Amino acid sequence: MKQRWVSIAVLAAALFAINVVARLVTRLGFPDNETAENRVSIVMFAVIGLVLAVIAFRRAQRVPVGTWLPELVAAAVGGMLLTVLVGPFVSGDYPFSGGAGNFFSQIWLYGGFAIVGTLLGYWTATALGRDYRSKSLKAFTIAKTTKPRRVVRR
Template sequence: MKQRGKSIAVLAAALFAINVVARLVTRLSFSGDATAENRISLGMFTVIGLVLAAVTFVRAQRVPPGTWLPDLAAAAIGGMLLTILVGPFVSGAYPFSGGAGNFFSQVWLYGGFAIVGTLLGYWIATMLGRDYRSKSLKAFSEAKTAKPRRVVRR
């Protein structure tokens, strides 16, 4: 259990670090340029989705979804809370300084990219036959065909 909590915290911190880098690039290089800020923000959400897709792809190969999905969801929610509540302080603002609409749009964008990234990683693993269930079914069918045929006497 301790290892699960540590992996959740590390992933949440990594997702938050992506946000910190995006905010620092925006603050130091593109302060006041709304178009560049929007592009960097969209790029940040895309990178977060791709990181979650990669983590999902790797985890889906090793353990069943009932094990990795709650961990991934907890890490994504933790990363989102850090991004939305702590992240604005990095760029010299406050969580609600852009208004409630800006705050909730970040929640929806983060959630959407996290869900799509997770689904993408799982679908790719399933499509390639590398997910946990496909591997289990393949091992079962190989074990069934490897047994010698029983002789039935009449």
């Protein structure tokens, strides 16, 4: 059980680190350039979605969805909370300094990219027949079709 929380915390920290890097790039490389800030934010959300897609793809191959999905959701929510509540301090702002609209748009964007990334990773594994369920069904089919016929004694 402790192992699960450690992996959740590590993934949440990694997602937050992506945000910190994006904020530092914006703060140091493009000060007072709102267009560049918006582009870096979109790239950051896309990278977060890509990371979650890769993790979903890899985890879907090894364990059932019911095991890895809650962990991935918890890590994504943790990363999102760190991003919207702690992340602005990296930029020298406060969580609501851009207004409530900016705050909630970050939540919607983060949630949208996280959901789409996770779904793309899982759907890719499923489409390729590499997810846990497909592998289990294939093994079952092979076991049933290769079983020798029972000899009936009289």
